[in-house]
Amino acid sequence: MAPNVTGSPTSLFLAGAEVISPQKTVQESAVQRPTVPKVLGEYRWEIVWRNVIAFVYLHSVTLYCGYQIFTGKVNLYTLLFMFMVGNFAGLGITAGAHRLWAHKSYKAKWPLRVFLALLQTVAFQNHIYEWVRDHRVHHKFTDTNADPHNSQRGFFFSHIGWLMLRKHKDVFVKGKTVDMTDLEEDWVVVWQRRLFLLLMPICCFAIPTYIPMYFWGESFGVAWNMCVARYTLSLNNTWLVNSAAH
Known part of the structure; x- marks a missing residue:
């Protein structure tokens, strides 16, 4: 159930009050309508403008990239290559961060774990440890304030809005109760x-942009735009699980 953000129940206002006429009650209620602040319990919205600007840029480039594709400005090899990279990056999330590390659905030896960790780095949805922690908190405290993408706060919030706001304090408090020792003991994770801030720009952006330029002469602008579009579509593909599937 969504938190009560409109104030106290009516009965609280009447307790211990003088008996007044219904007409006066209606007149006062019409004048003193409670406002709805952007507050959930003790939580107040705090927009993360850095993320907002980044998402506006990513989606703007993706829309422009669609124009470039339909006007024949993108090499077919570039289109196929980015599609392949996007699918491999998706494996890093689905087979890696989700099934292997978050849910421990199967066991994998270190070569496969290293491979999946690299693919998850290409996906750039935070490092494995943070991704798994948020996902385990989501399952343990589904649709509460401790759920990072609480669907009770609406479609937009559970899709992308949760990344545009500071997390509710319950996410941090309850997150500390989630057992993460298995990941802390996995040297791959x-x-x-430790190396995520170094590896991520190389794996997610630099290499996928460079390969089309080097091997079949794609321009930097087109290669970069396609790389950004591939990343943006991959993000939305993951986010749809949190929004459309809930």
Whole structure:
């Protein structure tokens, strides 16, 4: 159930009050209508403008990239290559961060774990440790304030809005109750977390942009735009699980 953001129940206002006429009650209620602040309990919205600007840029480039594709400005090899990269990056999320590390659905030896960790880095949806922690909190405290993408707060919030606002304090409090020792003991996860800020720009953006330029002469502008579009579509593909599937 969504939190009560409109104030106290009517009965609280009447307790211990003088008996007044219905007409006066209607007149006062018409004048003193409660406002609805952007507050959920003790939580107040705090927009993360850096993320908002980044998402506006990503989606704007993706729309422009669609224009470039339909006007024949994108090499077919570039289109196929980015499609392949997007699918491999998706494996890093689905087979890696989700099924292997978050839910422990199967066991994998270190070569496969390293491979999946690299693919998850290409996907750039935070490092494995943070992705798994948020996902486990989501399952343990589904549709509460501790759920990072609480669907009770609406479609937009559960899709992308949760990344545009500071997390509710319950996410941090309840997140500390989630057992993460299995990841803390996995050297692949530990090292990916340590090297993430170095590896992510290389794996997610630099290499996928460079390959079309080097091997079949794609322009930098087109290669970069296609790389951004591939990343943006991959993000939305994951977000749809949180929004449309709930």
